[in-house]
Amino acid sequence: MTAAPVPDIEFRGVTKRYGAVTAVSGVDLSIPPAAFVALLGPSGCGKTTCLRMIGGFEQPSEGKVLIRGQDMAGTPPYRRPVNMVFQQYALFPHLDVEDNVSYGLRQQRPRLSAREISQRAGDALAMVQLAGYGRRKIHELSGGQQQRVALARALVNKPAVLLLDEPLAALDKKLRTNMQIELQNLQRELGITFVLVTHDQEEALSMSDFVCVMNRGGIVQIGTPSDIYHEPADLFVADFVGKTNLLSGNVAGRSGDLFEVKLADGSVISARGRKELASGEAVSISLRPEALRLSTPGQGGITGTVRNRIFLGSVAEYAIEVPAIGTLLATADQQFGQVDLFEPGEPVAIGFAPGAPLAFAGARDNGPKQRETKNVEIVS
Structure with a gap:
């Protein structure tokens, strides 16, 4: 019998408190390799806190967060096999496109050669359809192009897991729809796990393989987009999704x-x-x-x-x-x-x-x- 694959991400009884406020309560979650998962819920439901605990920006008050079977307790963000695309992109305005993308590569030890850094940055830009944009300034790009630069910067280090914190929120509807399709295609081509945080039901249903609906710090339902929409687990899911x-x-x-x-x-x-x-x-x-x-x-x-x-x-x-x-x-x-x-x-x-x-x-x-x-x- 073939052994089940080790989950890319696993939460075991994870709780996160901020003083007297419990943001996440007793969450158990297992995400298999190469899945596109959306954490969906209203503001304050705990979805972003879960994403930040995966990325290492927060530590659980109780329980364990594992990535590919390894307990991440005390492991800082830069030591984890993950990268994150933030809602505001967090690009460096004083650097050009290629230098933004290659910034993380330049921090690696042992140092990579300048040739390898340039090659990998160029490959990452080509992956997001920005080949030839390396020497442009950030302010010369449209919102959609800046989003792609942020995506290339996150992918250039070849992470095991890519975290997406509402990365399309600042885009107009038509561009957002185009980027949803591109992210889907990119995830399938790369074969790595994407975890998307969003409060946009349409975005979660259209992009992901699985939707994890959260409310009040806990998981209410996990399923395929079709299951979530047509077979809601309770009244909250029925009312919130669609x-x-x-x-x-x-x-x-x-x-x-x-x-x-x-x-x-x-x-x-x-x-x-x-x-x-x-x-x-x-x-x-x-x-x-x-x-x-x-x-x-x-x-x-x-x-x-x-x-x-x-x-x-x-x-x-x-x-x-x-x-x-x-x-x-x-x-x-x-x-x-x-x-x-x-x-x-x-x-x-x-x-x-x-x-x-x-x-x-x-x-x-x-x-x-x-x-x-x-x-x-x-x-x-």
Whole structure:
């Protein structure tokens, strides 16, 4: 039997405190080699603290951080097989592009030859599509080009793990999308582990192989982007990741594997449950906008009135006011040349894709409780 590969990164019962504040609480995490992992969560959830503990900028108050099986306790950042791309890039304005990229190589002992340093810097710049930019000044570059310089500087030392601290936050939407694709391709070509910290759900879902959703210092769920989006572990994940409609209701019965849920307007819908639900129990229904089907009224079910229509090119979003329920968001694909079917003020009937509604116990509040998860392992 082939032995399981040693994880590139492993957290064993890691807790980090700052005085009376616990930033990270009892995290267990195992990341396999060559994975692209996103740490996703709201501000203050502990994701950046976890990244900094991997990089050696912070030490855990309890537990161990291991890189390729080696305990990193007391190991400074420059002695770890990792490099980091910061949100603000931290480039040296007085150095040109090549000198920025080669700075880390010049600090190595024993010293590398000037020829080898220049060659490796040039290779790193070519890797990020900046060949020929070596003698330009930093202020002469666009934001996207500066981001690539920071990336080349992090990769030139050939790290085992690359840490990305919201590196695309300062870029405009189109450039950010292009860089997301380039980072994906680069990670696959290099075959090293990338760990991305972000609060941008779209960025996490589009770039990573696995998403680690964090809240209140702990891990709530780990899975593929599809699992996280379509099979959220709890109400927090359903509400935080992507857009969703949250409807309140009570369990009215059961039909096979589905629960019948009575909504505030008296209508009843069938929903999957994340766990067993009792008759009469209060629940929250998560319903993704793309799962809603709009039609002309007259077939019964939920009806409402189109309040707004937002044209987004390939899709249109509708905000629909439903009496006793509130406003629901629906997304409809737009075929080329198609005339929009519904205008603001028009009545519509709302249906659902089979199995789309997902029921969670309890009503939504302003602070969903963290679901404790232990011994989390990503399986590649």
